[in-house]
Amino acid sequence: MSNSFHRQLVFTIKDRCRVCFTCVRECPVKAIKIINGQAEVINDRCIGCGNCVRVCSQGAKIPLCSIDAVEVLLQSKSRIAACIAPSFPAEFEEIPDYKVLVGMIRKLGFDFVTEVSFGADIVAQEYEKMIKESRYEGDISSDCPAIVYFIRHYHPDMVNYLAPIVSPMVAMTRVMKKKHGEDLKVVFIGPCFAKKAETTEIDEVLTFMELREMFNSRNIRHENTDPSGFDPPHSGKGAIFPISRGLYYTANNQESIPEERVIIAEGRVNYKEAIKEFEEGYIRKKHLMLLCCDGCIMGPGTSPGGKRFSRSNAVGEYVAGKLQNIDRKAWEKDVAEYSKLDLSQSFTTEDRRLAPPGNEEVLNALQSIGKFSPQDHLNCGACGYDTCVDHASAIVNGLAETEMCLPYAIEKLHDSINNLNVSNEKLARARAALKQSEKLAHMGQLSAGIAHELNNPLGVITMYSNILMDEAPEGDAVRDDLKLIVEQAERCKKIVSGLLNFARKNQVNLSETDVVKFVQHSLNSIVKPDNISCSCESKIADPLAKLDIDQMMQVLTNLEKNAIEAMPRGGTLEVGVEGDADEVTFIVSDTGTGIEKENMDKLFTPFYTTKEMGKGTGLGLALIYGIVKMHKGKIHVDSNTDPLHGQTGTTFRITVPRGR
Secondary structure (H helix, E strand, O other), X not given: OOOOOOOOOEEEOHHHOOOOOHHHHHOOOOOEEEEOOEEEEOOOOOOOOOHHHHHOOOOOEEEOOOHHHHHHHHOOOOOEEEEEOOOHHHHOOOOOOHHHHHHHHHHOOOOEEEEOHHHHHHHHHHHHHHHHOOOOOOEEOOOOHHHHHHHHHHOHHHHHHEOOEOOHHHHHHHHHHHHHOOOOEEEEEEOOHHHHXXXXXXXXXXXXXXXXXXXXXXXXXXHHOOOOXXXXXXXXXXXXXXXXXXHHHHHOOOOOOOHHHXXXXXXXXXXXXXXXXXXXXXXXOOEEEEEOOOOHXXXXXXXXXXXXXXXXXXXXXXXXXXXHHOOHHHHHHXXXXXXXXXXXXXXXXXXXXXXXXXXXXHHHHHHHOOOOOHHHOOOOOOOOOOOHHHHHHHHHOOOOOHHHOHHHHHHHHHXXXXXXXXXXXHHHHXXXXXXXXXXXXXXHHHHHHHHHHHHHHHHHHHHXXXXXXXXXXXXXXXXXXXXXXXXXXXXXXXXXXXXXXXHOOOOOOOEEEEHHHHHHHHHHOOOOOOOEEEEEEEEOOOOEEEEOHHHHHHHHHHHHHHHHHOOOOOEEEEEEEEEOOOEEEEEEEEOOOOOOHHHHHHOOOOOOOOOOOOOOOOOHHHHHHHHHHHOOOEEEEEEEOOHHHOOOEEEEEEEEEOOO
């Protein structure tokens, strides 16, 4: 007998998949492959448990729909029987009388409507016989197709322990075909879409939700339906089959099976543990009654949101009413007749276990998600796998991606944010530098024009003032006035000269220079008050670089003089040099009063100065900026004026290429 065939049961709607990995976490066999962040079901590994459909809040996982195929069947000339699973009272609690539901199913076009629970009656007897045998070695119930798939594909060594008995669905199909002929078409209606791939003996399988959809599409409602009873054979105690321990209660009619010989496990965690312990020999010579979900009343083909105990109660009340009204003689006659049917089946192994990856491959995969030591293994389960090693193994096997590791993804995000902040800071500096360059270019053009216009009259004033001063006798008060005119004219001339130097694009005459000696020489070239200590520090391996000595000396000495003027009460002036193979950086740092924050973006603006009147022209830093840019360098300033934030003072860092 054929016990399964290849059929895809679950599909993914990619547009709805939201990278939550819930389906990976809930899949007992990890039959989910992540491709570009989207979860796709691997049909060859799927056991049809329906967990992924049940837990997907976005509706990205949908089961195989059989409505169209059933509609085609109903429109054919064949006789068709609907065999409804015994869990139907749990699904259709809103329908007050089960006969109304039977009438609704008949309205769809079925010729016969019968209960699969009669199949449970005769199957339970087969289990009872098997368990009571003296040579009984233990077995695993085979009525849940997802359990059968799990053992055949992932515990193939345990296939021989699967009970060689058909499920109630198949048993009822054989009953109906014996009663009505082999040409009868059978549609099973139940709570589980794994049944769609259980056997070729069933023509089609509808879930309860699909049945509801067919009712709605044809406007079939219990208010407009006449009641109708089930077609024979009628069931007995087998109607309790879908609730927890249902098979045990159905099989143990005379309480002849000791409860200690039966182990019952339901749910994706419990059934796996039971099979594992059975395989390892801890619970051998036991009958394992296993269900992949929490009882058939909570199957993946039932409507979502149902209450387990309310559903269990609905089934219990239906069974109690059924047993009160059962025609026991007719039932016993039917059981005796159909128990002679062949209710056996055999199973083949289809090993779908993945070969475990090598230790080195797993180690490399762990490192790819930032796990370099056991302390890095958080085993948080956010990726859908129980441990980081499981996740790494899945990466090696092509089932998972590194981005599934949430701590690693968060760490990468933080790094990206930090890098972005650094890039933004660099971009802001570049924009500020560009803005400053544009501003200085405009100022340079204006300054050049003003300087040229002022140079000639200043020269005339200076020349004639000197002539008049030479002609004035010693001691004459006019001579002192003329001397003042000459001094101020010379001062104006220096300002004009500074403007021209600022405005013109001077040539840079590079020559190889020992920057360490150059920095020391700059310090020796300035006058240092006694209350200021100076130091020179070198952190450079190769001191040679090509610079314009005169212009760079002007830069350093101007900065050093400014630093001294910023420390009227004394302090420390530190001048240093550092660099790498491509650049050299000069550092001038003081412990002075610092530069106010609101003045930082005005530092290199011509004529801007914070010095007292007559002590500065405001061209020094502008000239320094121009010289540094002519060297294709960059200048950065840090300053602190608040003692609460540390040592006050200012640090200039000037970086220029080595020019080699």
